[in-house]
């Protein structure tokens with residue numbers, strides 16, 4: 001938000017969001033934004049905002065915006081004393097892993113993630129026993145103790161590259177890729193390698209299947225909702241529509257789309273196709289945020305899909321986070337040290 005033109009925060013919000021937000025809401029939000037900007041200075045804090053944050057919060061208070069990889073990089077470079085992570089818990093933990101001496105705050109304790117909750121550190125240790133010597137790549141959407149049991153982390157923007165390099169560097173014919181089943185299947189498809197999901201194979205009574213990627217059964221509650229039927233329906237109505245899908249969508253959806261990439265890659269792709277109708281198969285707030293910064297773009301969305309975890313982060317909670325210094329993120333040092341190795345390998349790639 002640039003206030004160089006001396007508008008009040010309320011005027012700025014009214015000009016930008018007045019068409020679809022009631023006046024009382026903008027008045028309230030403007031007061032919160034002003035309070036947060038003051039508290040940021042008092043606390044010497046930086047605010048990181050994930051692309052899935054609600055429109056007004058996303059537009060006004062973050063010093064840096066982006067996907068989890070971009071924000072991890074920013075977290076690693078900040079010289080501020082306090083990091084407020086407007087995102088979900090695994091992201092705030094990653095910031096703490098990279099900044100053990102800084103105070104990291106998450107505005108809501110309810111900001112979890114269905115993927116991160118799908119796997120435990122004990123599950124990873126079991127997989128290590130079952131596949132001895134096989135390197136483990138964990139999606140950054142995991143908690144710190146799972147990262148600590150992993151060899152390297154990845155995000156949706158570099159997953160295939162990380163798997164490719166891990167196969168080469170570990171001189172292994174297999175990689176364990178956790179915990180997102182769809183992302184694993186999409187990476188396997190991109191790299192042309194086979195995949196097994198041990199949990200499913202175990203329940204089917206066979207343990208002998210071989211594959212180059214060993215996956216898990218985690219799912220993103222947002223991206224698993226999109227179907228090829230959704231794409232067909234929109235293509236019938238808009239014959240020239242371009243479909244961009246996040247790689248946490250199912251392989252069938254990815255195959256039926258024109259482009260698949262992380263949230264940042266999707267934003268870049270939207271910028272290359274100004275004027276064309278584009279269907280975004282990802283979290284709805286991100287569509288709102290892209291439209292707000294590209295008003296000429298013809299973005300279509302299936303707007304029933306808001307991440308219930310990202311949705312927990314509000315301006316009021318963010319104000320309270322800075323006011324009361326809550327909720328502080330703690331990662332035990334023995335876990336942090338091991339997790340940092342995996343995260344730093346990802347950042348280096």
Ligand code: SF4
Nearest residue numbers: 113114220221222307
């Ligand atoms: S959008 Fe999916 S992967 Fe991202 S935080 Fe929500 S549940 Fe987790």
